[in-house]
Amino acid sequence: MSEPVKNQYEMRDPREQYPKPPFPQQPQSAPGLAAEMVPRPDHGETSYQGFGRLKGRKALITGGDSGIGRAVAIAYAREGADVAINYLPSEERDAQEVVKLIEEAGQKAVAIPGDLKDEAFCTQLIERTVEALGGLDILVSNAGRQTYRESIEEITTAQFDETFKANVYALFWLTRAATPHLKPGSAIITTSSINAHQPSETLLDYATTKAAIAAYSEALAGQMAKRGVRVNSVAPGPFWTVLQPSGGQSQEKVQKFGGDVPLGRPGQPAEIAPLYVLLASQEGSYMTGGVFPVTGGEIF
Ligand code: NAD
Numbered sequence: 001m002s003e004p005v006k007n008q009y010e011m012r013d014p015r016e017q018y019p020k021p022p023f024p025q026q027p028q029s030a031p032g033l034a035a036e037m038v039p040r041p042d043h044g045e046t047s048y049q050g051f052g053r054l055k056g057r058k059a060l061i062t063g064g065d066s067g068i069g070r071a072v073a074i075a076y077a078r079e080g081a082d083v084a085i086n087y088l089p090s091e092e093r094d095a096q097e098v099v100k101l102i103e104e105a106g107q108k109a110v111a112i113p114g115d116l117k118d119e120a121f122c123t124q125l126i127e128r129t130v131e132a133l134g135g136l137d138i139l140v141s142n143a144g145r146q147t148y149r150e151s152i153e154e155i156t157t158a159q160f161d162e163t164f165k166a167n168v169y170a171l172f173w174l175t176r177a178a179t180p181h182l183k184p185g186s187a188i189i190t191t192s193s194i195n196a197h198q199p200s201e202t203l204l205d206y207a208t209t210k211a212a213i214a215a216y217s218e219a220l221a222g223q224m225a226k227r228g229v230r231v232n233s234v235a236p237g238p239f240w241t242v243l244q245p246s247g248g249q250s251q252e253k254v255q256k257f258g259g260d261v262p263l264g265r266p267g268q269p270a271e272i273a274p275l276y277v278l279l280a281s282q283e284g285s286y287m288t289g290g291v292f293p294v295t296g297g298e299i300f
């Protein structure tokens with residue numbers, strides 16, 4: 001990295017903007033903490049500047065404690081939205097940093113820990129958000145789990161089930177519960193992956209869920225258009241988040257992470273949040289049913 005990134009508006013060489021591999025090995029057990037990553041990811045804490053694009057909106061972000069979800073939470077708050085975040089109880093330390101950042105932006109922050117693999121919790125999460133924020137205009141389904149396995153024979157039925165519950169069933173449960181609350185102008189944004197089109201052989205269950213999320217989002221967009229609600233999906237390439245060193249990749253792959261995309265480095269969460277802002281804001285009024293890659297040049 002040449003100099004620390006002060007803002008995202010100054011012209012600079014994207015290849016040199018952030019760290020490149022090799023990275024140190026850094027095993028953590030899932031879901032892990034962003035606070036313990038080396039180097040620390042950039043979620044926009046010091047660089048994201050808001051312009052009032054989401055003034056008065058009420059947003060729920062799953063997985064809002066760390067990584068892409070944290071960057072989206074910071075951006076949404078600085079754009080004027082009140083923000084509820086969901087995460088797992090073991091991630092409280094990361095979550096509290098995000099609560100503080102939302103409040104420093106002058107917005108209301110609501111922290112609702114709990115496991116999305118549970119249908120009843122998903123329903124409650126929507127109801128609690130609506131109660132705490134006084135409504136819901138933006139649902140960002142971003143939480144996800146990823147566990148690499150070299151061979152199909154190492155994938156237990158429990159793992160397969162948990163990956164589908166957290167990545168796909170939760171999306172169904174959350175969007176179904178949210179639907180009656182979403183007024184025309186509201187937006188749903190889901191998080192797919194480059195794995196939907198270029199599935200990694202060591203992420204058999206995960207890659208399959210990410211293809212399902214893309215199809216689900218496109219189909220839901222058709223239905224929701226009739227209600228004036230837009231639905232889009234973001235498909236990240238390699239992003240520097242704790243998902244990877246906490247069992248999402250082997251430590252050997254973590255060391256080289258992002259090195260083989262055309263820009264030669266992984267993306268930082270702060271570099272994908274602006275797309276989630278656009279898709280949520282009225283500037284994105286004609287954008288629905290899309291799956292948008294952000295991959296550092298890797299063909300989607
Ligand atoms: P991350 O680990 O920082 O965020 C994932 C979050 O999911 C966790 O913070 C956790 O709160 C949440 N989560 C996982 N299981 C849960 C459960 N059962 N209940 C509640 N919450 C749960 O990593 P990230 O990379 O920011 O991941 C965000 C999304 O981006 C995920 O859907 C991931 O699949 C997707 N994605 C990431 C990459 C990448 O390279 N980092 C690439 C493509 C897609």
Ligand code: MG
Nearest residue numbers: 031065066091
């Ligand atoms: Mg986390």
